[in-house]
Amino acid sequence: MFDVRSYRKAASxxxxxxxxxxxxxxxxxxxGTNALFKLRRGSExxxxxxxxxxLPELPGIALDPDGGLRIxxxxxxxxxxxxxxxxxxARCLAEAALAMGGPQLRARATLGGNLCGGGHCAACRRCRYPRCPAAMVGADGPAPLLALDxxxxxxxxAGKRLVPLGQFWTAPSRTAVARDELLLGVVIPAASLGAPGSGYVKYAxxxxxxxxxxxxxxxxxxDGGRIAGLRLACVMAGPTPRRLPKAEAVAPGRLPDAATFAAMAAAAAGEAAPRADWQGDVDFRLHIIRRQIEALLAAVARRAEDA
Ligand SMILES: Cc1cc2nc3c(=O)[nH]c(=O)nc-3n(C[C@H](O)[C@H](O)[C@H](O)COP(=O)(O)OP(=O)(O)OC[C@H]3O[C@@H](n4cnc5c(N)ncnc54)[C@H](O)[C@@H]3O)c2cc1C
Known part of the structure; x- marks a missing residue:
């Protein structure tokens, strides 16, 4: 049973x-894939x-006049x-979209729901929180969009505003979207689009x-066989989705080789603050972070070289 007190369908x-x-x-x-899941589990x-x-204002994937991609x-x-x-x-976003859920879930789940309350907290398996937070944990949308700036x-x-995704997740289970606001979409700047060295990796x-x-x-x-720029963003390496600036800072000017990837992965593990839960303890998670990042960096560097 869904314990719904009121249901209203908005037209705009x-x-x-x-x-x-x-x-x-x-x-x-x-x-509703997250909201109804939580409601079913007793969340108030x-x-x-x-x-x-x-809603007619919310769909659509299109280039805007200055070349950015609006979703x-x-x-x-x-x-x-x-x-x-x-x-x-935005290949990393396409890969994340395919890694999300399964075909039925992808047919229903929206990007807005994913960024505002996607994933579910580890406690969801036994969730009886009196007021379940709209947890933002382990979702596939945030990392690629953070990397794409x-x-x-x-x-x-009062009107519309633009918030960089780096400031969007303000605390665990909290976003910059107030309870009485709506996320309309995301805009990826033109400068981030079309990079051949782009990818997403998910360990589940x-x-x-x-x-x-x-x-x-x-x-x-x-550039000239060396790394000119590298952005790395992730979920589950801390309480909110985040970039990994210390790992990113290792890359510029270095050769895209195993030593560089290992140094970046070690820096990433050093700045990560994963939690222990039913999916794994902290040591396991740090191991996964290192290995997944090394593999991802090798893959995106290869793509950039092949372009
Ligand atoms: C079995 C299962 C597997 C899952 N697997 C994955 C997975 O692999 N990867 C993953 O990322 N997620 C997964 N999820 C979580 C979830 O389905 C997705 O994150 C989904 O994208 C949520 O989108 P939705 O449109 O269904 O959101 P809803 O359930 O409708 O809403 C989720 C939250 O976002 C808020 N919200 C929705 N739209 C807006 C908006 N426009 N503005 C402001 N607030 C808004 C709602 O109020 C609510 O708090 C899974 C869920 C289940 C049940």
Whole structure:
């Protein structure tokens, strides 16, 4: 049984914002794959729902006039994974979209829901929190978008604002989107698009339908056979999705070889702060972080060399 106290279907973003403002208990629901999961497990957080699925302002993947890529919050993971534009311009995001869940989940789950409350906390297996937080743990969307330097477009009743994704996850289970606001979409700047050295790696306990034990995206640019720039972003190496600046700082000017990748992976493990939970203890997670990052860096450097 779903213990729903109220359900309202919004016809526009404006109406959804009005409904959210009118009821302090109300929460938006997009695909519902996370919200209904938590409700089913006894969470009180989603008893008052404002359904935003299918709002005309939220879909769409398109280049904007200055060459950036805009992806609506209502875009599903199936649409992301199938988009030729995403595959060509943001390969790490296309790979993350395909790594997410399974076909049924991807058909329903939206990017907005993933960034605002995707994944589920480790406690979800036995979750009886009186007010389940909209946990932002182990989701596949954040790392590639962080590596791509994307900004979130957020709408409130006072208007719209853009927030760099580096400032989007403010604390565990908290985002820059206030309870009575909506994420409209993300914008990836033109300068981040089309890098051939782009990729995503996910380590999970199961091959499908599982949130990441560790997920990492990388963007690598070579110049004259040396690394000119490298961005690394991940989930599950700390309480919120994050870039790994100390590991990134190792790369510039170095050869894209095993020694560089090992040094970067060691720096990443040094700045990571993974937690211990049912998926693994801290040592196991640090081992996974090192190995996955080394493998990812080798793959993206090869792609950059082959381009
Ligand atoms: C069995 C199972 C496997 C899963 N596997 C994965 C996986 O492999 N990878 C992964 O990343 N996730 C996984 N998930 C988690 C989840 O399905 C996804 O993260 C999904 O993208 C959530 O999107 P949704 O549209 O269904 O969000 P919803 O459930 O509708 O909403 C989730 C949260 O986001 C908020 N929200 C939604 N849209 C907006 C918006 N536009 N503005 C503001 N707030 C908003 C809601 O209020 C809620 O707090 C899994 C879930 C299950 C049940």
């Amino acid at each position: 973003v404006g109406q959804a914002l009005t409904l959210l403002a009118a009821d302090p208990e109300a929460r938006p629901m997009a695909g 957080a989603f008893r008052s729902l404002v359904d935003i699925a299918g 609506g919050a209502g875009v599903t993971f199936r649409e992301l994974a199938a988009s030729p534009l995403v595959a060509e311009k 994307a900004r979130a477009e957020i709408a409130g009743r 306990m199961r091959a499908a339908m599982d949130t990441a034990t560790f997920g990492c995206a990388a963007l690598c640019r070579l």
